[in-house]
Amino acid sequence: MSKVPVILQIVPDLQTGGAERTTIDVAEAIVNAGWTSLVVSQGGRMVEELEATGTKHFLLQAKSKNPWVMWRNSYAIEKICRENKVEVIHARSRAPAWSALWAANRLKIPYITTYHGIYKETNALKAFYNSSMTRGDRVIANSRFTADLVERRDPKTKGRTSVIYRGSDMEALKRENISEERTSELRAKWGVSDNRRVVxxxxxxxxxxxxxxLIEATRQLIAKGGYDDVLVVLAGDDQGRETYRQSLELQIAEADLAEQVRIVxxxxxxxxxxxxxxxxxxxxxxxxxxxRAAVEAQAAGVPIIVSNIGAVPETVLVPPHVNEEQRxxxxxxxxNAEQLCEIMSKALDMSAEERAKLAEIAQHHVKQAFTKQAMCDATLCVYREFLPKNR
Structure with a gap:
C-alpha cells in the first residue's frame, strides 16, 4: 500500500485575508483526499478553524523578515518535514518562502509557491527579495493578470506558471443559506437598522x-440628496495600522458623515x-x-462596483469586454471619487427586477471559474505532479 502524501503549506500568519483563507480551504481539501495536511504560521484567530479540518499546525515566527530568523526558520521547517515525511512544500508569501526554499533545497523535495498579491519591485534588492516566489518548481498565480506580471518580471518562470483562480464557497454565500439569526446578530453588533441601505x-x-x-464618494452621494438612508460599512481589520484608521475616523467626522459611514x-x-x-x-x-471581495459579492447576488485596475476584467464583466446583457x-x-459616486447612485436606484437580473448573470459567471472546489481540485492536481507516480 502506497504511503499517504504529506503536504506542508506555509503562510505568515492566520489572522485574516485571501492567502490565509486559501490555506485553510486547501488544507481541508488535502485532508478530504485522505492525505496529511500540515501548516506552518505565526498563528492567529483562524488557527482553530484550520485545526478543525484535521490539519496539524506548527507555530513559527513565519512573519519575520529578519534574515537571521528566516534562516533559523528554515531549519525548523526542515525538522518538521523530516519528522513528518513531507513530500511537497507550498509557500504563500515572500518571507516564509525563503525559509521554505532553503529547507526544500536541503531536503531535495518539491517547492511550490502561490502569488497572492502584487509585490512592488522598486529596486534590485526588492526584486531579489521577491524572487523567493519565482524559484518554485511550480509558481501558481491567482489570476492571468498576476501570471503575466510574474512572467514579465522573471521570464524563467514561463512554463512553470499555472493560473489557479481564488475560489469561494458559492453555497455558503447564497442568501437562502444564511439564517435570519446570523444577519440579525450582525446588524445588532454593527448597529445597522433594517431601514438602512447598506454599502x-x-x-x-x-x-x-x-x-x-469611498468616504469622499459617499460625501458626494449624500450631498446629491435622496440618500440619507445609505450606510457605508467599512468592514476590515486595521492590522495594527491605528494611524490610518484614525485618519479615516477624522475624515468621516470632518465630512459630517458619522451617520453614513461606519468602521466596524x-x-x-x-x-x-x-x-x-x-x-x-x-x-x-x-x-x-x-x-475575492468582488467575486463573493457576485456569488451573493449583491451588485458590485470595482476600480478598473489589476485582475478586475477577469472577475467583474462589463462592456466593451462583454455585451451589456452579460454585465x-x-x-x-x-x-475617481466623482465617477464612483455616480455609479453608486445608479446601482442604489436599480429596480428589484434589474437587481435580480444582474444577480442571476453575476452568479452564473462566478460559478464557471471561481468556486472553492475548482481551486482545490486544481491545486491538488499540481501537488500530484510532484508526487511519486504510484500515488
Missing amino acids: MNLARLTTWKGQRL GHCSDVPAALAISNLSVVASIEAEAFG TGWHFESG
Whole structure:
C-alpha cells in the first residue's frame, strides 16, 4: 500500500485575508483526499478553524523578515518535514518562502509557491527579495493578470506558471443559506437598522484599499440628496495600522458623515455581511491581484462596483469586454471619487427586477471559474505532479 502524501503549506500568519483563507480551504481539501495536511504560521484567530479540518499546525515566527530568523526558520521547517515525511512544500508569501526554499533545497523535495498579491519591485534588492516566489518548481498565480506580471518580471518562470483562480464557497454565500439569526446578530453588533441601505466595503484597512476614496464618494452621494438612508460599512481589520484608521475616523467626522459611514473592524461572517448589503464596493487605488471581495459579492447576488485596475476584467464583466446583457457589475476609473459616486447612485436606484437580473448573470459567471472546489481540485492536481507516480 502506497504511503499517504504529506503536504506542508506555509503562510505568515492566520489572522485574516485571501492567502490565509486559501490555506485553510486547501488544507481541508488535502485532508478530504485522505492525505496529511500540515501548516506552518505565526498563528492567529483562524488557527482553530484550520485545526478543525484535521490539519496539524506548527507555530513559527513565519512573519519575520529578519534574515537571521528566516534562516533559523528554515531549519525548523526542515525538522518538521523530516519528522513528518513531507513530500511537497507550498509557500504563500515572500518571507516564509525563503525559509521554505532553503529547507526544500536541503531536503531535495518539491517547492511550490502561490502569488497572492502584487509585490512592488522598486529596486534590485526588492526584486531579489521577491524572487523567493519565482524559484518554485511550480509558481501558481491567482489570476492571468498576476501570471503575466510574474512572467514579465522573471521570464524563467514561463512554463512553470499555472493560473489557479481564488475560489469561494458559492453555497455558503447564497442568501437562502444564511439564517435570519446570523444577519440579525450582525446588524445588532454593527448597529445597522433594517431601514438602512447598506454599502459594504470588505477590505482590510490599508491605504491602497481606497477607503478614503469611498468616504469622499459617499460625501458626494449624500450631498446629491435622496440618500440619507445609505450606510457605508467599512468592514476590515486595521492590522495594527491605528494611524490610518484614525485618519479615516477624522475624515468621516470632518465630512459630517458619522451617520453614513461606519468602521466596524474585522468581519468573521462574510456571507451574513453580504446578506444585509444592497451594494458592495471595491475601491482599491492599486492593482488587485485577484479580488475575492468582488467575486463573493457576485456569488451573493449583491451588485458590485470595482476600480478598473489589476485582475478586475477577469472577475467583474462589463462592456466593451462583454455585451451589456452579460454585465455582472460596474468598473470605475481608479481614484475617481466623482465617477464612483455616480455609479453608486445608479446601482442604489436599480429596480428589484434589474437587481435580480444582474444577480442571476453575476452568479452564473462566478460559478464557471471561481468556486472553492475548482481551486482545490486544481491545486491538488499540481501537488500530484510532484508526487511519486504510484500515488
